[in-house]
Amino acid sequence: MIAFNKYYNKFNILSVSLVIVSLLLLTFKGLNFGIDFKGGTLIELRSTDSKINVSSLRDNLSQMNLGDVSVKNFGNETDFLIKFENNENKNVIEEIKKNLDKSFGNSFNFRRVENVGPKVSAELLRSGVIAISVALFLMLVYIWIRFEWQFSLGAIVALFHDVIVTLGLFSLLGLEINLSIIAAVLTIVGYSMNDTVVIFDRVRENLRKYSDIKIFELTNISINETLSRTLITSVTTLLALLSIFFFGGEVLKGFSLAMIFGVIFGTYSSIYIANTVLVRLNVSQKTVLREDKN
Amino acid sequence: MLYFSKLRIIFITLISLLFIIFALSNLFNFDNKILNKKINLGLDLQGGSYLLLEIDNDPVIEQKLQNLTVTIRNYFKEKNVRITNFKLSNQTLSFTSDENSKQTILDEFASEESELNPYYQRFKSHQLDIVEENNFFKVSFSKQGIINLKTSSQDQALEIVRRRIDEIGTNEPNILKRGNDRILVELPGLDDPMRIKSLLGKTANLTFRFVTNDTEGSFGAEKLEFEDGTEEAIVSKRIILSGENLLDAQPRMDTENNETVVTFSLDRVGAKRFGKATSTGIGKRLAIVLDGKVISAPVIRDTIATGSGQISGGFTFQSATDLALLLRSGALPAPLNIIEERTVGPDLGQDSINAGMIALLIGFILVILYIFVKYKIFGIITNIALILNLFILVGILTIFEATLTLPGIAGIILTVGMAVDANVLIFERIKEELKSEKNNLIAFDSGYTKSRTAILDANITTLLAAIILFFMGSGPIKGFSLTLGIGIFTTLFTVYFIARLLTVLYVSKNKEKEGLI
Numbered sequence: 108m109i110a111f112n113k114y115y116n117k118f119n120i121l122s123v124s125l126v127i128v129s130l131l132l133l134t135f136k137g138l139n140f141g142i143d144f145k146g147g148t149l150i151e152l153r154s155t156d157s158k159i160n161v162s163s164l165r166d167n168l169s170q171m172n173l174g175d176v177s178v179k180n181f182g183n184e185t186d187f188l189i190k191f192e193n194n195e196n197k198n199v200i201e202e203i204k205k206n207l208d209k210s211f212g213n214s215f216n217f218r219r220v221e222n223v224g225p226k227v228s229a230e231l232l233r234s235g236v237i238a239i240s241v242a243l244f245l246m247l248v249y250i251w252i253r254f255e256w257q258f259s260l261g262a263i264v265a266l267f268h269d270v271i272v273t274l275g276l277f278s279l280l281g282l283e284i285n286l287s288i289i290a291a292v293l294t295i296v297g298y299s300m301n302d303t304v305v306i307f308d309r310v311r312e313n314l315r316k317y318s319d320i321k322i323f324e325l326t327n328i329s330i331n332e333t334l335s336r337t338l339i340t341s342v343t344t345l346l347a348l349l350s351i352f353f354f355g356g357e358v359l360k361g362f363s364l365a366m367i368f369g370v371i372f373g374t375y376s377s378i379y380i381a382n383t384v385l386v387r388l389n390v391s392q393k394t395v396l397r398e399d400k401n
Numbered sequence: 402m403l404y405f406s407k408l409r410i411i412f413i414t415l416i417s418l419l420f421i422i423f424a425l426s427n428l429f430n431f432d433n434k435i436l437n438k439k440i441n442l443g444l445d446l447q448g449g450s451y452l453l454l455e456i457d458n459d460p461v462i463e464q465k466l467q468n469l470t471v472t473i474r475n476y477f478k479e480k481n482v483r484i485t486n487f488k489l490s491n492q493t494l495s496f497t498s499d500e501n502s503k504q505t506i507l508d509e510f511a512s513e514e515s516e517l518n519p520y521y522q523r524f525k526s527h528q529l530d531i532v533e534e535n536n537f538f539k540v541s542f543s544k545q546g547i548i549n550l551k552t553s554s555q556d557q558a559l560e561i562v563r564r565r566i567d568e569i570g571t572n573e574p575n576i577l578k579r580g581n582d583r584i585l586v587e588l589p590g591l592d593d594p595m596r597i598k599s600l601l602g603k604t605a606n607l608t609f610r611f612v613t614n615d616t617e618g619s620f621g622a623e624k625l626e627f628e629d630g631t632e633e634a635i636v637s638k639r640i641i642l643s644g645e646n647l648l649d650a651q652p653r654m655d656t657e658n659n660e661t662v663v664t665f666s667l668d669r670v671g672a673k674r675f676g677k678a679t680s681t682g683i684g685k686r687l688a689i690v691l692d693g694k695v696i697s698a699p700v701i702r703d704t705i706a707t708g709s710g711q712i713s714g715g716f717t718f719q720s721a722t723d724l725a726l727l728l729r730s731g732a733l734p735a736p737l738n739i740i741e742e743r744t745v746g747p748d749l750g751q752d753s754i755n756a757g758m759i760a761l762l763i764g765f766i767l768v769i770l771y772i773f774v775k776y777k778i779f780g781i782i783t784n785i786a787l788i789l790n791l792f793i794l795v796g797i798l799t800i801f802e803a804t805l806t807l808p809g810i811a812g813i814i815l816t817v818g819m820a821v822d823a824n825v826l827i828f829e830r831i832k833e834e835l836k837s838e839k840n841n842l843i844a845f846d847s848g849y850t851k852s853r854t855a856i857l858d859a860n861i862t863t864l865l866a867a868i869i870l871f872f873m874g875s876g877p878i879k880g881f882s883l884t885l886g887i888g889i890f891t892t893l894f895t896v897y898f899i900a901r902l903l904t905v906l907y908v909s910k911n912k913e914k915e916g917l918i
Contacts, residue, residue: 151749197602197739201595217593218749224740227453231875238873245865253858287808290870290878294815294885297866301859305826308855336829339775340822343768347818350764351811356756358445359811366815 109334111378112327115386118379122268129275136278141285142190142221144235146228148199150189151181151219152207159211161187167210171203182357186218193225235289239270242293246300254307255394261384262303265376269299273368287362295369298344302337302377309333310385314395322390326382341374403846403905413898417789420796427799438799443806443880446754448747449589454601454737456558456582458551459492461735462542465550466494469517469540476517482506493541503536510540521545551581554734559584562737564730565600584737592746596723604692604736605727607644609675612686612698613637628694628714636688636695641678646671650728652721655713661721662711665728672708680704689714691724757810764814765791772821776828778907779918783824786900790820793891794884806880816888822859823896826852831918841917845908849901856896864889 142149152164164187165178173191181188189203196202200220207215223231246266250259270292277284309329317325330337345367352363422436431437444451470487473496477484482502488495498506510531513520518529526545531538542550555578562584566574575587586601588594612634613622621638650665667675678687679701688698689712696714716724745753769787773780794813798805831848838844867889870882911917 216746216748217744218746220742220744222739222742224738226455227741234873234875238869241873242866242869245869246862249861249865286875286878287881290808290874290881293866293870294863297863298819300862301822304858304862305855308858312851332833333829336822336825339771339825339829340819343771343821343825344815344818346767346771347764347814350767351760351814353760354756354763355760355811355814356753356807358753358807359756359760362808362811 108327108331110327111330111382112323112386115323115379115383118375119383122272122376122380125272125275126268129271129278132275132278133271138274138278138284139281140232141283142223142228143285144228144232145192146223146225147190147192148194148223149219149221150200150203150217152187152189153216153218154185154187154211154214155216156211156214157185159214160184164189167207168203171206173199173203186357231286235286238289239292239296242296243267243270246296250300250304253304254311255390257385257388257390257394258307258311260388261381262300262307264384265303265381266296266299268376268380269295269369269372272372273365276368277365282364283361285361287359288365291362291365291369294366295373298370299373299376302340302373303381305336306330306333306377306381310382311395314390314392318392323386326385330378330382337374337377341370344370403842403849403901403908405902405905410902413902417793417899420793420800421789423796423799424792427795438802440795440798441802441804442750442754443804443809443877444587444589444743444750445745445807445877446750446757446805447589448592448745448750449587450591450594450597451741451743452586452588452594452598452601452739453579453741454558454562454584454586455740456551456554456584456734457736457738458547458554458582461550461554462492462547463489465542466492466540469494473517473540476509477502477506480505493539495537495539497537499536503533506538507531507533521549548581555581555584557734558737561731561733562586562601565726566597568726568730569597569600571597583740590747592744594742594744598739598742600723600727601737602739603727604733605644605730606692606732607647607728608640608690609642609678610640610688610690611637611678611682612688625688625690625693625695628691628696632695634686634688634695634698636690641687642667642671642675644728644732646674647728650725652716652718652725653711654718655711658713660713661716661718662713663716663721663725663728664709664711666709669708672706675708675710676704676706680706696724753807757807761810761814761817765817768817768821776918779824779828779904782900782903782907783821783828785903786824786895787817787820789899790888790891790895791817793895794888797887797891798884803883804880805884806877808877809880809884812881812884812888816885816892819863820888820892820895823856823892824900826856826859827896828918835918841908841912841914845904856893860889860893 161178161180165176168176168178168189173194176189176191179188180186200222204217243266247259247263250262254262273292273295277288306329309332310326313320313325313329320328348363348367348370351359352367355363423438426436427439466489470489474484474487482498482505484496484498484506486495486497509515510518510527510529515527518527518531520527524545526543528543528546528549529540530543530546531540559576559578563576566576566586566588571588572590575585575589577585579585588597591597613636622635623638624633625636626633646667648666648668650663653662653664655662682701683704684701686698686700689696696712699713712724769784772783772787776783791813794816827848830852831845834844834848834851835841838847864886867882867886871879871886874882908917
C-alpha cells in the first residue's frame with residue numbers, strides 16, 4: 108500500500124500555489140484568444156515553392172495595411188498560418204490572394220479561410236462561458252444529489268482546481284483558446300468528476316464498513332484500492348489522446364493538449380484534492396449513516 | 402448478474418449484427434435502400450464553405466417609416482387633421498399637431514381596427530408605438546412590429562439567397578434560418594466562395610430613372626456615382642421601372658458593338674411603362690441604377706414598345722452573367738453582411754480525414770495492446786467489446802446519417818480510451834472480491850454488482866458534459882459531443898451485454914480454475 112496520505116499537506120500547498128499562480132496569470136497575462144473569440148481572419152496556406160518562408164511572406168503581407176499580422180509555420184515548412192484582426196475591407200481575402208499570386212507567382216494553395224466578425228466572436232465567447240458554467244453547475248447538482256455535502260464540496264474543489272490550472276497552463280504557454288478548447292475543458296470537467304466519483308464511492312463504502320478507521324487512513328485505503336483502475340483508465344485515455352496529439356493533424360493539437368493536461372490534473376486532483384477536503388472536514392461514519400437514515 | 406437467457410443472447414447478437422452491417426455500409430454499397438446509408442462528412446472533412454449572413458434591417462425600417470410619412474399625411478388630410486413637421490431620425494418618425502386633433506390621432510393609433518397601425522391579435526400588440534408630449538408625436542416600431550418585420554424580411558431574403566445559389570448550381574447547399582435576422586449557408590465541396598460571396602453581398606435593387614438637369618439636393622433628385630467611378634449624374638428619385646418588372650435577364654454578346662450586354666424582358670405592366678417613358682422622353686438620358694450606382698445612362702433614341710431591352714456598361718462576360726443572374730433571382734429586401742465565414746479546401750479535408758483515421762487506428766491499437774497485456778483472456782474479451790463498440794457507434798451514426806466532423810473523430814478516439822474504464826472497474830473489483838471469496842462465480846457476480854454504481858456515476862457525468870456541449874456548441878463542437886454522447890451508450894451496451902456475456906461463458910467453463918483473472 109502506498110502512503111498517499113503522507114503527502115496530503117505538501118500537495119495541498121502545491122495545489123493552492125498552482126491555483127494562485129494560475130489566477131494571477133489569468134488576470135495579468137490573460138488568455139491568448141483565437142479568432143473564434145476575438146474576431147478576425149485566419150488563413151492557412153500551403154506553398155509549392157520551398158523557397159518561400161515566414162519572413163518573406165510576412166514582409167509581403169505587411170505592405171497590405173492589414174494591421175497586426177501574424178505569420179507562422181503550421182505543422183511543416185511549407186504550410187503557413189496567417190492571422191490578423193478584423194478588417195473593414197470586405198474583399199480582404201480576395202486582395203491577399205491577388206497580391207500573393209502576383210508576388211510569388213501562383214504558388215499558394217488556400218487550404219482554409221476563417222473569418223469571424225466582432226459580433227459573432229462576442230456571442231461565441233459568451234456561449235462558451237455559459238456552457239462551462241452550466242456544466243459546472245449541473246455537475247454540482249448531480250453530485251449534491253448523489254453524495255453528502257462534504258463529498259460534493261471535495262468534488263467541486265477538485266473540479267475548479269483542474270479547470271483553473273489547465274487554463275493557467277494555457278495562459279503560461281500562450282496557447283490559443285478556440286472553440287475546441289471549450290470542448291476540451293468540458294470533457295475535462297466530465298473526466299475529473301468521473302475519477303473523483305469512483306474514489307468517493309469507495310470511500311463511502313469503506314466508511315460504512317469500518318467504524319474504527321479515521322478518515323485520514325480511510326481515504327488512503329480507498330485510493331489504494333481503486334489505484335490500479337485509476338492508473339489503467341488514465342493510461343488508456345492518455346494513449347488515445349497522445350495518438351490524437353501526434354497523428355491527428357494540426358487542427359486537433361490544441362484540443363488534445365488541453366485534454367492531456369486535464370487528464371493528468373484530473374487524476375492528481377481526485378487523489379490529492381478531493382480526498383483531502385474529506386479529511387479536513389473530518390468526515391466520519393456518522394456522516395454517511397445520518398444520510399442513510401434520511 | 403451472471404445469467405443470460407437464450408432469447409437475450411439471440412437478441413444481443415442480432416442488435417450487434419445490425420449495427421455492424423450499417424457500419425459496413427459506409428465501405429460497401431448495398432443495393433438495399435434502407436441499408437445503403439452513409440455518414441455525412443462535415444465541411445471540415447469534405448471541404449466546403451460555411452457562411453453566416455446577417456440581414457441589415459435598418460434600411461428597411463427607415464424605408465417603411467419614410468413611406469409611412471406619406472400614408473399618415475394623406476390619411477389625416479381626409480379627416481381634416483393637420484399634421485406638420487415630419488422628421489425621421491433614429492428609426493423614429495416625429496411630427497406635430499394641434500391640441501384639438503391630438504385625441505383623434507391617438508385614438509386612431511390605439512384602435513384595434515386601425516388602418517394605419519395594424520393590430521396583431523395573436524400577440525396583443527400593435528405594429529407601431531406612439532408617444533405624445535405637448536402635441537409632439539413620436540412613432541416607432543413596437544417590439545412585435547420589429548419582430549414581424551425581421552421575420553418577413555428573413556423569409557424573403559432566404560428565398561432570394563436560395564434562388565441565387567441554385568442558379569450557380571452548387572451541390573446540395575444547406576440554407577437555414579438562424580434567429581430572426583440571420584441566414585446560414587453551407588456549401589459542401591466549394592473551395593472558393595468568392596463568387597457566391599460577391600453575389601450574396603449585392604442587394605440587386607435595380608431601377609430605371611431619368612437623368613435630370615435639376616441641381617443636386619433639390620427635392621426629388623439625387624447625385625449618384627457611376628459604377629466605374631468615372632462620372633456622376635443627377636438622377637430623379639421617381640422610379641420608371643424596377644427589378645420587380647423583370648421577367649427574364651440573360652447575358653448576350655452584342656455583335657454590333659462587340660461588347661457583352663445583359664438583355665432583359667419586362668412583364669406587361671413594365672412594358673407599358675417603359676413604352677410610355679421612352680416615347681415621352683426621347684432625347685433624355687435614362688439611368689440604369691443598381692444598388693445606388695449608375696451602371697449606364699444611355700440616351701433614348703426611339704420608343705421601345707416591345708417590352709425588352711438591353712443594358713450595356715462595359716461588362717466582361719463574367720460580370721454580365723452575374724448581373725443577369727442577380728436580376729433573374731430578384732432583389733434582396735435588405736443588404737446582407739457576411740459575419741462569419743469558414744472555408745476548408747478539399748485537400749485539407751482529405752488530409753484531416755487521413756490524420757483522423759491514422760490517429761484512431763494507432764490509438765485503438767495502443768489501447769488494445771495495453772489492455773491485452775494487463776488482463777490476458779479478459780483483455781481479449783474487453784477488446785472484442787471495444788471493437789464492437791466502435792462498430793456499433795459508427796453504425797448508429799450511419800443510421801441517423803449524422804454528420805462526422807474532425808472533432809467528431811476525436812470524440813470517437815476519446816470514447817475508445819474511456820470505454821475500457823467500465824470493464825477495468827469491473828475486473829479490478831472482481832480481483833478484490835477473489836481475495837476473500839474462493840468461488841469464482843460468486844466473486845464475479847458480486848464484482849459486477851458492486852461496481853455498478855461507480856460505473857453509472859462515471860458515465861452520467863461525462864454524458865452531462867456531452868449534452869451541454871451538444872446544445873451550447875456550434876458546428877464542429879456539436880460533432881464532438883455527438884460522438885462522445887452516443888459513445889457512452891454504446892460503451893454501456895457493449896460492457897453490460899457483450900463483454901459480460903463473453904465473461905459469463907468463459908467463467909462458467911472455468912469455474913474451478915484458480916487465479917482466473
